[in-house]
Amino acid sequence: MDIIQITGLAVIAIALINVIKPQRPELGIMLSIITGIIIFMFVASKITIVVSYINNFAEKANVNTVHLSLLLKIIGISYIAEFASEICKDAGESAIASKVELAAKVIIVAMSMPIVGSLLDLIVRIMP
Amino acid sequence: MSVDILFKIAAIGIIVSILNLVLKHSGREEQAMLTTLIGLVIVLMIVAKELNNLFNAVKTMFNF
Numbered sequence: 534m535d536i537i538q539i540t541g542l543a544v545i546a547i548a549l550i551n552v553i554k555p556q557r558p559e560l561g562i563m564l565s566i567i568t569g570i571i572i573f574m575f576v577a578s579k580i581t582i583v584v585s586y587i588n589n590f591a592e593k594a595n596v597n598t599v600h601l602s603l604l605l606k607i608i609g610i611s612y613i614a615e616f617a618s619e620i621c622k623d624a625g626e627s628a629i630a631s632k633v634e635l636a637a638k639v640i641i642v643a644m645s646m647p648i649v650g651s652l653l654d655l656i657v658r659i660m661p
Numbered sequence: 662m663s664v665d666i667l668f669k670i671a672a673i674g675i676i677v678s679i680l681n682l683v684l685k686h687s688g689r690e691e692q693a694m695l696t697t698l699i700g701l702v703i704v705l706m707i708v709a710k711e712l713n714n715l716f717n718a719v720k721t722m723f724n725f
Contacts, residue, residue: 542664549671556678557697563704564670570715571664577718584722602724609723613716 539572562624600648607641670704
């Protein structure tokens with residue numbers, strides 16, 4: 534029944550933001566940031582459960598833990614970048630939002646390069 | 662994580678706008694500006710603390 538709580542929270546937040554925004558637009562943005570953080574904290578424990586299940590399955594399937602932890606890191610980076618770029622868009626700065634997204638993509642590609650390299654090594658070894 | 666931070670920030674916003682109005686009507690423009698600034702700083706400190714919590718949660722969750 535968490536979704537009902539979250540819906541109520543969202544409705545209350547919208548009411549407050551609509552009251553505050555005409556007078557103090559900068560505080561309205563802060564309110565929306567705080568609302569996003571509160572909603573994430575609501576579901577944080579559930580994400581932890583899912584991640585621990587994924588780790589268990591990977592252990593059973595003998596997947597290399599380095600690759601799995603890299604995947605989880607990429608999920609975290611993209612979540613934070615999404616958060617930041619949505620806030621920037623809400624504040625009317627879509628240029629900064631697209632730069633944040635670009636930075637996240639560059640960081641993810643740079644992090645995943647070692648895995649691409651190991652894949653290429655494997656292909657070279659297989660080829661005669 | 663509690664919801665009262667939301668109400669706290671909304672209350673700060675309402676109080677700041679009321680103070681701003683009163684000060685402006687009594688002809689103290691610079692003090693009205695200062696109230697706005699201080700309200701923003703207080704809210705920014707609360708938000709920064711919560712953002713730190715969020716980043717720590719994400720870090721522990723996805724084992725950075």
